[in-house]
Amino acid sequence: MNGLFGTESWWVVIAKAVLIFLILVIYTLFNIWFERRVVAKMQHRIGPNVHGPFGLLQSLADGVKLALKEDIVPTAADKVVYVLAPILATIPAFMAWAVIPFGPEVRIPFTDTVTPLQLTDLPVGVLYILAVTSIGIYGIVLAGWSSGSTYALLGGMRSSAQMISYEVAMGLAFVSVFMYAGSMSTADIVAAQAEDMWFALPLLPSFVIYLIAMVGETNRAPFDLPEAEGELVGGFHTEYSSLKFALFFLAEYVNMVTVSALATTLFLGGWRAPWPISLWDGANSGYWPVLWFLGKTLIFIFVFVWLRGTLPRMRYDQFMKFGWKVLIPAALLWTMAVAVVRRIRLDGGMDQQTVLIVGGIAVTLLLVIAFIPERKQPADDEEPAETDAFAGGYPVPPMPGHQETRPDA
Amino acid sequence: MSMVELTFLMLSGVAVFSALLAVSTTQVVHAALWLVLTLGAIAGCYLLIGAEFIAWVQVLIYIGAVVVLLLFALMLTRAPTGPDSATTTSNRNVAAAVSVLVAGGLAAIMVSGFAGERLAPPRGGVGSAASIGDAIFGTWVLPFEILSLVLLAALVGAIVLTRRGPERDNGAPGDVPERAQH
Numbered sequence: 040m041n042g043l044f045g046t047e048s049w050w051v052v053i054a055k056a057v058l059i060f061l062i063l064v065i066y067t068l069f070n071i072w073f074e075r076r077v078v079a080k081m082q083h084r085i086g087p088n089v090h091g092p093f094g095l096l097q098s099l100a101d102g103v104k105l106a107l108k109e110d111i112v113p114t115a116a117d118k119v120v121y122v123l124a125p126i127l128a129t130i131p132a133f134m135a136w137a138v139i140p141f142g143p144e145v146r147i148p149f150t151d152t153v154t155p156l157q158l159t160d161l162p163v164g165v166l167y168i169l170a171v172t173s174i175g176i177y178g179i180v181l182a183g184w185s186s187g188s189t190y191a192l193l194g195g196m197r198s199s200a201q202m203i204s205y206e207v208a209m210g211l212a213f214v215s216v217f218m219y220a221g222s223m224s225t226a227d228i229v230a231a232q233a234e235d236m237w238f239a240l241p242l243l244p245s246f247v248i249y250l251i252a253m254v255g256e257t258n259r260a261p262f263d264l265p266e267a268e269g270e271l272v273g274g275f276h277t278e279y280s281s282l283k284f285a286l287f288f289l290a291e292y293v294n295m296v297t298v299s300a301l302a303t304t305l306f307l308g309g310w311r312a313p314w315p316i317s318l319w320d321g322a323n324s325g326y327w328p329v330l331w332f333l334g335k336t337l338i339f340i341f342v343f344v345w346l347r348g349t350l351p352r353m354r355y356d357q358f359m360k361f362g363w364k365v366l367i368p369a370a371l372l373w374t375m376a377v378a379v380v381r382r383i384r385l386d387g388g389m390d391q392q393t394v395l396i397v398g399g400i401a402v403t404l405l406l407v408i409a410f411i412p413e414r415k416q417p418a419d420d421e422e423p424a425e426t427d428a429f430a431g432g433y434p435v436p437p438m439p440g441h442q443e444t445r446p447d448a
Numbered sequence: 449m450s451m452v453e454l455t456f457l458m459l460s461g462v463a464v465f466s467a468l469l470a471v472s473t474t475q476v477v478h479a480a481l482w483l484v485l486t487l488g489a490i491a492g493c494y495l496l497i498g499a500e501f502i503a504w505v506q507v508l509i510y511i512g513a514v515v516v517l518l519l520f521a522l523m524l525t526r527a528p529t530g531p532d533s534a535t536t537t538s539n540r541n542v543a544a545a546v547s548v549l550v551a552g553g554l555a556a557i558m559v560s561g562f563a564g565e566r567l568a569p570p571r572g573g574v575g576s577a578a579s580i581g582d583a584i585f586g587t588w589v590l591p592f593e594i595l596s597l598v599l600l601a602a603l604v605g606a607i608v609l610t611r612r613g614p615e616r617d618n619g620a621p622g623d624v625p626e627r628a629q630h
Contacts, residue, residue: 162500162576163504166504169508170507171507173512174507174512180516180519180523181481181519192523203513203520206512206513
């Protein structure tokens, strides 16, 4: 841990906090524009291109529009909790950024003060991020409950189940990183990757599990069940309008950037320059690392947008089944494997080749087990029944195994 | 009185006050929210005595998982969550007596163990993840394993409660629980 933390003068701390806030808000405005433009490109549209150069000011215009709208509080709402919910969703999203490292120690322009580009560092930094982001769930759950609307309640309920489920897989994905870095401090993890290599390579399964879990945690497509427009109108924010709605919007995008920044810090070497650039001596000093950091984060944002543009929304039961029956067991197995291999290698009991051979045998065994078919359950009814698609007066798709009868055939 | 002690006292005051509100409010969801405030204030107390790891685990597990699950269960079971939903049971006197006894016992342990101790600014390494790991998996490994057995029992109990076979209630497996019907 850097000795400067905790001894800096108050104006440096305040300046850094304000800067982080500004970066996040501007990055959010940019991300909304970025997402709309990229999705538009994927769907052969143009996207917002009117306000400002390339339409960059579109999000700002939308924000002002939202702020000027009428603020409606439903009669059935629990007033205090209704107002509290968007605040509870937004504040933790910003708080997580206190321990994210943007870069190395730099000299503040026009002064002699040297400061690390990170607000503070905790020995349990990643745990802190997990803890504060888990508070953000309250914003969504309480928004759903306090609106006094069934759609919102269902959205809030889904969200709470979803976030708790995927947080487990997320936490398990972190454990192997902690074991490799020997620390839970974000700055130490970045330093450990500078000595070794980016943890995304040796810990690829952890990285993949984290990528899936982070999409589930942020309620983004294909896991955006809490606000499934097709089923729940708007989900938890159905009854919200004006600035309160804008706060939920802001929280979602800041959370997206938070999990992306965490992925960058834990798996992609944090603020350190990627390979071709790292050949240049000055790449990891001064203010340049901020650029590498934001660039790596933007790659994850692009993945978010890409997923949204590609995949349809999952059904709720599929989503839960996937989380509990695939993701969490896989994360547990992998964590055990990493712990065992790490211990053996630290004791010097095995060389690289033996580890690879044993790992190969284990993976083959797992694959063989995965391909053994499950015992078929006895079917309830022998012959598949026929479904009259228009029995209820409107067309209904047939159940699996049922034969569709067409009234006009 | 130092700044740390003053903050500690204020946080404990918040914890006790919101705990009282949690049991006396007339709305179940509000009770859960006051519980969140209580647990958060206790996490703040942990931070002040230098137990950083415990403090954040407290926030992560109790605030981020346990109470959220509680809210989830409230919404899922269609239990009434409106005004006057937190009704008092006839057991309230017994419950009050038990809680006073437990509080007395805990207070006695704290006084006998830490009487006369002063709150100092946290020293490095006391509440770190490493020292707590050493303590749990070294000195206190047996209580730790017994606690995991308790969790296992709770898990089995939950499975028994959810698997309502035909021999238990003479209903179809997918039957709606009786409470949800009205």
